[in-house]
Amino acid sequence: xxxxxxxxxxxxxxxxxxxxxRAWLADRPDEPQAEHLLGVSLQARGQLDAADAAFGRAxxxxxxxxxxxxxxxLLAAHRRDPAAARAALDRAVAQxxxxxxxxxxxxxxxxxxxxxxxxERQLRVAERINxxxxxxxxLHGQLLLARGQGEAALSVLTxxxxxxPDDSLVQGVLGMTLLxxxxxxxxxxxxxxxxxxxxxxxxxxxxxxxxxxAQNRHDExxxxxxxxxxxxxxxxxxxxxxxxLARTRGDLLQARERFERSLQARPHPGxxxxxxxxxxxLGAPHDLAAVLEQxxxxxxxxxxxxxxxxxxxxxxxxxxxxxxxxxxxxxxxxAATELLAQVCEARGDHGRAAELAQSAVARDPARxxxxxxxxxxxxxxxxxxxxxxxxxxxxxxxxxxxHRRALLGWLGHALDRSGDHAGAxxxxxxAQRLTPSPVALxxxxxxxxxxxAALARADGLxxxxxxxxxxxxxxxxxxxxxxxxxxxxxxxxxxxxxxxxATPRRDGFTLPDGIDLYPATLEGAADEFVTAWxxxxxALGHAPETSVDWLPHLDARxxxxxxxxxxxxxxxxxxxxxxxxxxNWLAFGSPQRYDCxxxxxxxxxxxxxxxxxxxxRERALLPLLELGHGVAExxxxxxxxxxxxxxxxxxxxxxAAAQRLRDGPLALPTAFADGHWRHYAAxxxxxxxxxxxxxxxxxxxxx
Numbered sequence: 001x002x003x004x005x006x007x008x009x010x011x012x013x014x015x016x017x018x019x020x021x022r023a024w025l026a027d028r029p030d031e032p033q034a035e036h037l038l039g040v041s042l043q044a045r046g047q048l049d050a051a052d053a054a055f056g057r058a059x060x061x062x063x064x065x066x067x068x069x070x071x072x073x074l075l076a077a078h079r080r081d082p083a084a085a086r087a088a089l090d091r092a093v094a095q096x097x098x099x100x101x102x103x104x105x106x107x108x109x110x111x112x113x114x115x116x117x118x119x120e121r122q123l124r125v126a127e128r129i130n131x132x133x134x135x136x137x138x139l140h141g142q143l144l145l146a147r148g149q150g151e152a153a154l155s156v157l158t159x160x161x162x163x164x165p166d167d168s169l170v171q172g173v174l175g176m177t178l179l180x181x182x183x184x185x186x187x188x189x190x191x192x193x194x195x196x197x198x199x200x201x202x203x204x205x206x207x208x209x210x211x212x213x214a215q216n217r218h219d220e221x222x223x224x225x226x227x228x229x230x231x232x233x234x235x236x237x238x239x240x241x242x243x244x245l246a247r248t249r250g251d252l253l254q255a256r257e258r259f260e261r262s263l264q265a266r267p268h269p270g271x272x273x274x275x276x277x278x279x280x281x282l283g284a285p286h287d288l289a290a291v292l293e294q295x296x297x298x299x300x301x302x303x304x305x306x307x308x309x310x311x312x313x314x315x316x317x318x319x320x321x322x323x324x325x326x327x328x329x330x331x332x333x334x335a336a337t338e339l340l341a342q343v344c345e346a347r348g349d350h351g352r353a354a355e356l357a358q359s360a361v362a363r364d365p366a367r368x369x370x371x372x373x374x375x376x377x378x379x380x381x382x383x384x385x386x387x388x389x390x391x392x393x394x395x396x397x398x399x400x401x402x403h404r405r406a407l408l409g410w411l412g413h414a415l416d417r418s419g420d421h422a423g424a425x426x427x428x429x430x431a432q433r434l435t436p437s438p439v440a441l442x443x444x445x446x447x448x449x450x451x452x453a454a455l456a457r458a459d460g461l462x463x464x465x466x467x468x469x470x471x472x473x474x475x476x477x478x479x480x481x482x483x484x485x486x487x488x489x490x491x492x493x494x495x496x497x498x499x500x501x502a503t504p505r506r507d508g509f510t511l512p513d514g515i516d517l518y519p520a521t522l523e524g525a526a527d528e529f530v531t532a533w534x535x536x537x538x539a540l541g542h543a544p545e546t547s548v549d550w551l552p553h554l555d556a557r558x559x560x561x562x563x564x565x566x567x568x569x570x571x572x573x574x575x576x577x578x579x580x581x582x583x584n585w586l587a588f589g590s591p592q593r594y595d596c597x598x599x600x601x602x603x604x605x606x607x608x609x610x611x612x613x614x615x616x617r618e619r620a621l622l623p624l625l626e627l628g629h630g631v632a633e634x635x636x637x638x639x640x641x642x643x644x645x646x647x648x649x650x651x652x653x654x655x656a657a658a659q660r661l662r663d664g665p666l667a668l669p670t671a672f673a674d675g676h677w678r679h680y681a682a683x684x685x686x687x688x689x690x691x692x693x694x695x696x697x698x699x700x701x702x703x
Contacts, residue, residue, distance in 0.1 A: 004020040004024075006037075008020055008041075009037070009040065009041065009044070014041050014044040014045045015045065017037070017040075017041040017044070018038065018041040018042060018045065021034055021035075021037045021038035021041055022038065024037075025038065030061055031061075032058045032059075032061040032062035032065060032068070033058075035054050035055070035057045035058035035061065036054070036055065036058040036065065036067070036068045036071065038054045039051045039052070039053075039054035039055040039058065039068075039071060039072075039075075040071065042054055043071075043075055043078075048075065048078070048079060051075055052072065052075055055068055055071055055072040055075065056072075059072070063095075064095050065095070066092040066093070066095040066096035066099050066102070067092075067099075069088045069089070069091045069092035069095065069102075070088070070089065070092045070099060070101055070102055070105070072088045073085045073086075073087075073088035073089045073092065073102070073105060074105065076088060077105070077108075077109065082109050082112065082113065085105070085109055086106065086109055089102045089105050089106050089109075090106075093106075098129055100126055100129045100130055100133060100135075100136075101135075103122045103123070103125045103126035103129070104122075104123075104126055104133075104135050104136060104139055106118075106122040107119045107120075107122035107123045107126065107139050107143075108139060108142075110122060111139070111142055111143065111146060114146075116143060116146055116147060119139070119143050119146075120143060123136060123139060123140055123143065132163065134160040134161075134163045134164035134167055134169075134170050135160075135167075135169055135170070137156050137157070137159055137160035137163070137170075138157060138160045138169060138170045138173040138174075139173075140156050141153040141154070141156040141157035141160065141173060141174075141177060142173060142177070144156060145177050145180060150177070150180070150181045153177055154177060154178070154181065157170070157173060157174045157177055158174070160173075160174070161174050161190075166197060167197070168194045168195075168197035168198035168201065168204075169194075171190050171191070171193040171194035171197065172190075172191065172194035172198075172201065172203075172204045172207075174190045175187045175188075175189075175190030175191035175193075175194055175204070175207060175208075175211075176191075176207055178190055179191075179207055179210060179211055179214075182214075184211045184214040184215050185211075185215065187207070187211045188208060188211040188212065188215070191204055191207050191208040191211060192208065195208065200231060202228060202231070202232060202235065205224060205227065205228045206228070206237060206238070208224055209221050209224050209225065209228075209238075209241060212224065213241075218245055218248070218249075221241075221245065222242070222245060225238055225241060225242050225245070229242070234261075234265040235265070236262045236263075236265040236266035236267075236268065236271070237262075237266075239258045239259075239261045239262035239265060240258065240259065240262040240268065240270075240271045240274070242254075242258045243255045243256075243257075243258030243259040243262065243271070243274065243275075243278075244274065246258060247274070247278060252278055252281055252282050253282075255274075255278050256275065256278050256279065256282065259271055259274055259275040259278060260275065260291055260294075263275065263291070263295045264294065264295060264298060267295055267299050267302040267304070267305065269304040272295075272304055272305065272308060275288075275291065276288060276308070279291075288308065288312065289309065289312050292305045292308055292309045292312075293309075296309075296330070300330035300331050301330070301331040301333070303327075303331070303333060303335050303336070306323065306326075306327040306331075306335075306336065307335075309323050310323055310324075310339070317346075320343070321343045321346075321347070324336075324339045324340045324342075324343040325340065325343070327339065327340070328340040334360045334363045334364035334367055334370075335360075335367075337356050337357075337359050337360040337363075337370075338356070338357065338360040338367050338369050338370045338373075340356050341353045341354075341355075341356035341357040341360060341369075341370060341373050342369060342373060344356060345373055345376070345665065345666065346665045346666075347665060348665040348667070350377060350380060350667070353373055353377070354373065354374060354377040356370075356373075357369075357370040357371075357373035357374045357377075358370075358374065361374070366394075366397075366398075368394065368398060368400075368403040368406065368407060369406075371390055371391065371394045371407070372391075372406060372407065372410050374390060375387040375390050375391050375410050375411075375414060376410065376666060376668060378390065378414075379413065379414060379417060379668060380667055380668065384414050384415075384417035384418040385418055387410070387414035387417075388411065388414045388415060388418055388420075391407055391410055391411040391414055392411065394407060395407040395408060395411060401434045401436070402434070402436060404430075404431075404434055405431045405434040405435065406431075408427045408428070408430050408431035408434070409427070409428065409431045409587075411424075411427045412424040412425070412427035412428040412431065412587060413587065413668075415427060416587070416679075421679045421680050421682075421683050422682070422683040424587075424680075424683075425586075425680055425683040425684055426683075428586045428587050429586070429599060432586060432596050432597050432599070433597040435593070435595070435597065438593055438594065438595035438596075438597065439592060439593045439594050439595060440594075440595060441594055441595055441601070441602065441605045442512075442552075442553045442555065443513075444555070444556070444605070444608045444609070445512070445555065445556050445557050447517075448556070450517045450518070451517060451556050451557055451559075451560065453517070453519050454517040454518075454519060454522055454557075454560035455559060455560050455563065455615070455619070455621070456519070457519035457522045457560070457564075458522060458526070458559075458560040458561075458563035458564040458621075459563065459619070459621075461523065461563075461564050463567040463568075464564065464565050464566055464567050464568070465568070466530065466565060466566055466568070467544070467545045467568065468530070468544070468545075468562070468566035468567075468568045468569040468570075469533070469534070469537060469544045469545070469547045469548070469549050469569065470493070470547065470548045470549070470569070470570045470571075470572065470647060471548070471549050471550075471551055471554075471569060471570070471571045471572070472484065472487060472495070472548050472549070472550045472551065472571075472572045472574075473550075473551045473553075473554040473571060473572070473573050473574070473613075474573070474574035474591075475574075475575075475581055475606060475609055475610065475613075476581065476584075476585040476590035476592055476594050476596070476602075476606065477576070477580065477581035477582055477583065477584035477585035477586075477588070477590060477606075478574040478575065478576055478581055478584070479574070479584060479588070479670060479671040480550075480574045480591065481591075481661060481670075482636070482658050482661060482662055483572065483574055483627055483639075484497070484550065485657045485658035485661050486636065486639060486640055486643060486653045486655065486658045487548050487572070487643065487653065488653075488657060489640070489653035489654035489655060489656070489657055489658065490643070490644075490647075490649055490653040490654075491650075491651065491653075491654075492546055492649060492650060493546055493547070493548050493647070493649070493653075494542050494543070494546055494547050494548065495548045495550060496537065496540065496542055496547050496548065496549050496550060497550045498540060499549075499550060499551060499552055500550070500552060500591055500592065504552075505536045505540070506536075507529075507532045507533050507536050508529045508532065508533065508558055508561060509533070509549075509551055509553075509555070509558055512555040512557040512558060515529065515557045515558065515561060517557060517560060522560060522564055523564060523565070525561065526560070526561045526562075526564035526565035526566075527565050529558070529561040529565065530561065530562075530565040530566045533549075533566075537549065548572075552591070552592040552594075553592070553609065554571075554573075554609070554612050554613070554616075555612065556611065556612040556615060559612065559615065559616060559621055559622075562621070562622055563621045563622065567622065568623070569622050569623070570622070570623040570624075570625070570646065570647060571616065571622055571623065571624050571625070572625045572627065572643070572646070572647075573613055573616075573624060573625070573626050573627070574626075574627050574628075575613065575626045575627070575628055575698070576628060576674065577674065577675070577677065577695055577698075577700040578606060578607065578610055578691040578694055578695045578698070578700070579677035579688045579691050579695060579700075580672065580674060580675065580676060580677045581606060582596075582599070582602065582603055582606060582677070582684070582687060582688065582691060583672060583676060583677045583680055583684070584671050584672055585602070585606075586599060586684075587672070588670060588671060599684070599686075599687040600686055600687050600690070602687070603687045603688065603689075603690045603691055604690045606690075606691065607690050607691050607693070607694045610694045610698065611694065613698070614694065614697050614698060617698075623646070625642070625643070625646040627639065627642075628674070636655040636658050636659055636662070637652070637655055640652040640653045640654075640655050678703075681703070
């Protein structure tokens with residue numbers, strides 16, 4: 001029976017080998033060698049679980065059989081279980097210290113995990129058994145290559161190939177080494193030699209593909225891919241490579257199909273990015289959601305798919321929250337736990353948020369967003385010192401600019417609560433310098449005398465009866481969100497905020513350099529300005545007469561235009577002490593995303609921007625309503641009544657949305673109280689200096 005099984009195995013007839021082994025066991029059920037050979041036959045047929053069970057039965061009958069321990073180790077290595085493989089090999093050498101293959105396999109496992117000293121130790125033991133064995137030389141070459149000694153590795157491997165020219169392992173390692181050294185043509189030949197000896201070695205065929213692609217031989221690579229996928233149709237790497245080749249030759253539909261199949265087989269972030277690119281090129285980016293759902297149905301622990309799904313849900317809070325819940329349920333990794341912590345905090349469930357954030361950092365101490373959630377929890381309970389300690393500890397080790405920016409922002413608030421205003425100012429200044437792609441500060445009028453002359457001319461004109469839109473202007477640091485929410489609550493008005501988008505309207509408000517301010521042509525220029533303004537609103541589907549146009553910046557050059565051709569324009573301005581504006585801009589940012597990395601330059605710009613408001617107020621050019629910080633701290637109904645009176649609304653705006661915004665899910669301030677700037681009089685003295693004069697002109701105290 002033994003000869004029958006061995007003959008079938010040598011001939012590659014694994015089904016016959018299995019049949020013979022089972023017949024042997026039927027006759028001799030306690031024969032360990034029969035169980036061992038049954039395991040070998042089953043493994044060759046791809047029945048890995050059954051093979052492992054057969055090896056287990058063989059060892060139960062004869063635990064001293066080192067060769068069965070080795071067979072089980074090789075099976076574990078094939079199944080990507082290095083811990084089980086090492087354990088089985090250790091048992092093999094314990095039974096037979098002269099098992100060369102066991103030491104070589106242990107060295108191979110050590111190389112795979114990057115433990116070069118352990119690999120060398122195992123090879124030294126193997127040398128005592130057979131120092132000239134080709135497999136030992138091959139592994140020695142791999143060790144030399146891992147240490148950066150490429151030429152020495154090649155010399156040893158050439159010696160091994162001379163000793164065993166028909167050994168697939170030696171030829172394969174030689175090919176891999178030549179490939180790593182960039183000798184692609186020689187690598188190709190060695191790899192083809194190895195594949196001729198072992199055609200089903202997928203790792204070698206993948207290496208051959210790399211060698212061919214490095215030589216730009218795409219057609220031959222396609223042929224090899226066909227062979228590989230014929231043997232293993234779900235080879236994710238091969239499918240991805242086939243997709244790349246299809247994309248290179250412009251066959252986007254095939255590229256898409258291959259990338260999708262690759263993701264279904266074994267998802268990889270690079271393949272997902274490639275698929276996203278192909279879908280963009282095909283004009284089908286919206287198909288991504290369905291693909292992601294299919295991938296997640298099979299691979300719920302593939303975090304990049306959840307992240308990509310969240311990107312699709314950006315701006316849709318309800319959808320994002322649903323995804324966060326699903327991700328955590330399917331795969332509660334630290335990333336998923338952190339996201340759900342943020343969602344719970346945004347929902348106002350602060351206790352659950354803190355629990356989840358603590359769980360995330362316990363498993364992954366580098367989770368920045370989780371530390372921020374915990375720091376905010378400390379601030380809510382009045383433990384500013386605890387928040388400072390946590391944030392300082394993590395920010396010291398974080399190098400990613402955007403993570404540092406977020407941490408420094410909240411560290412500034414914790415230091416502010418602790419009374420360390422100099423430290424808070426320093427943290428915020430560094431955070432602002434890390435702002436990604438801030439919007440440049442708009443330039444002020446280069447010729448103020450021409451603006452003054454245009455205003456004088458406009459003052460002398462009869463008021464224009466043209467119905468005009470309403471303007472909302474809030475300089476950086478004024479926290480205009482509540483006023484905007486109140487205006488959105490007016491039944492007869494439409495708040496238009498497209499100027500804060502990536503594609504703002506292009507008119508005189510956006511491009512004031514194109515305004516013709518010469519007094520002689522002022523009337524015609526003003527008419528053109530207002531006509532273009534109204535046309536822009538109409539093109540967006542808004543009726544100009546009922547629109548509230550939210551301006552990021554009020555340039556002094558538009559004032560003569562409005563006074564001359566739209567003197568009925570009503571302006572709602574959100575105003576605070578300029579030094580409070582600058583402090584809030586620094587600490588909380590602004591909807592405009594204006595650059596304040598250079599805080600002194602930002603202060604000078606802010607002083608110039610407020611000059612336009614001073615001019616508007618002092619000369620009574622247009623109807624003006626100034627709302628101070630009281631809109632954030634006072635009675636919203638009173639502010640709504642004030643807006644209704646000023647804008648002649650039939651009813652006061654609804655306040656519910658503004659109230660929800662003011663309450664906020666974080667339960668933390670979104671602006672400082674009036675006069676808070678005084679705590680920073682010393683720390684920000686250089687930045688406050690340019691604002692003193694305009695503050696007094698606006699009616700605020702000098703100090």
